[in-house]
Every structure is written in C-alpha cells, then in structure tokens.
Amino acid sequence: MSEGYSETESQSSRPDGSAENACCTAIPEIDEEAVVADVQILSALGNDTRYELVRRIAAAEDDVCVCDLESAVGISQSGVSQALSRLYSAGLITRRKEGSWRYYGLTEDAAQFLDTLDDIRATNE
Amino acid sequence: MSEGYSETESQSSRPDGSAENACCTAIPEIDEEAVVADVQILSALGNDTRYELVRRIAAAEDDVCVCDLESAVGISQSGVSQALSRLYSAGLITRRKEGSWRYYGLTEDAAQFLDTLDDIRATNE
C-alpha cells in the first residue's frame, strides 16, 4: 500500500496547474522487452568482477582461457566460471572449446558498449 | 584464501606450452578509475526500477517531476526518491528545483548510453 499521501480526490495542484499525474508531460509507456534485455546487459556488466573480466578479455589480442582470468581478478575458479557464464548469457562474451580449455572472447555488442563507456569517460574530463 | 588447486610450482601445461598464466595472451592491467566510474553507471542503470525511470525521463519532452515518476514505476515515493538520487550521483540525470517541485532530466551521457542500447538491440533482431 504505497498510498497515504493523497487521500483527497487528487485535486492536484501541479506546477502547470494540470490535473492527475501530468504535472509535467505525459509520460509514455516503454517497451517491456527492451527493459528486460537492456537490464540484463547492464546488470551483468555492472559489477566489478564481471566488468574487469570483460575489460581483460577486450584487452587481450586473442581469446582468453579461464585459467588466466582467474589469477587476474583474484577470486576462485568457481567464481570466475560463474561470472563468465553470466556474461555469456547476457550476450557479452563468446565461448569456444578447444581440448580441455575454454576460450572466451568479446562479442560485438560488448565491444560497442565498452567504446561508449570510453567515449563518455573521455568527454567527462 | 582462494588457492588450493595449484600446489605444485605451477609448471603450467598451457595450450600453447607457455609458462605461468600466459596460456593465451598476456593480459594487460586495466585502469582502476575507469572501472569504478563505469561500474557506477552500469550498476545504477542495471536495475528495472532505475532503468525504467531513466527511460521515462528520456521519453518525456520536458523535465519530469517525482510525482509523475512515482505512479509510473509503481513503487513508493521514498523508493523513487532514492532511485533518482542514485541515478543523479551516477551522472545519469540532472535535477533542478522549482518551488516545491524537483524536475529531473537526462544528461548527455545517459542519452548516449540509451542510444547505444537501442543500437545493440536493433542489430540483434
């Protein structure tokens, strides 16, 4: 019950004098599918460990195996594996098997994303 | 103590026969400040509520006040305020006071970000 601050019949005294919840501008609906897809990408990348993993994969010239990443981010093998798995399902990294090794690489999406982040950071300096 | 799987002197039998943790490519260090800044943005946006707020602010023609956003995302006034506050400190929204109202708008960074997300989603269809 998140009401309790508007018991009277909402005779809104909004800034522009309009009624209901239209104090400013009508707020359009948004695409629910887009939300889900985008938030998956954003939350996958919005964590130090996973972000670092992606940056390291991006920085490497070729695809990278888990063994290397493990020592790089300082958490357990299991933790790295889980992190990579999540990045993979978010579509941020590719994976390829070769013998006992698993090689991870960046997807185009992720590359584009990192570029945007670099852009933003560059303009904010 | 996240070791325990490499007790012997790491006489690595890596894919390319190289030593230490260089099975693939040397993995360069990454910029710690960039990590912090980027993860702040990503994690701020990587949550349904906050993402929706940003999308709605983006979709509105003018700046938006909290009262409108509240009904849009379906959480309490307090929750919205906290979400906006976090988005603000991540540099994703602007805020401006006008009488009792607070108007929120998109920053350039956020706009660029949303564009990239739209791009990515568009190419993945």
Next chain:
DNA sequence: TAGTAATATAAGTATTTACTAATATAACTG
C-alpha cells in the same frame, strides 16, 4: 584403464540491495 587438469555445477552463506514505513525538511498557501 587410472590419474590428473580445466572447467562447470551445486549447495551454503555473508553481504548487499531495493525496497517499505516513518519521519524530517522545505516551500507554498490560507
């Protein structure tokens, strides 16, 4: 085949997060 290495999965847990309700603050209004 048994043994070992690379990675994944499962189960458990401390920490973090995203809320809610209650209260505070600040500005407008009679």
Next chain:
DNA sequence: CAGTTATATTAGTAAATACTTATATTACTA
C-alpha cells in the same frame, strides 16, 4: 502563523547477489 504538499532522509527488512567450498564433468595423458 498552522496546515499542506513535494521531496528527502533514516531505519529496518526480505530478498537478491557474489562469493566460497565441495563435487561433478569432461578431456587429455601415461
């Protein structure tokens, strides 16, 4: 001024998260 409205802040909490350890799986190797 007292009352009300818009928003922020605080405190508390259920649920989610990011790990850990232990175990399973898969592939290579002697």
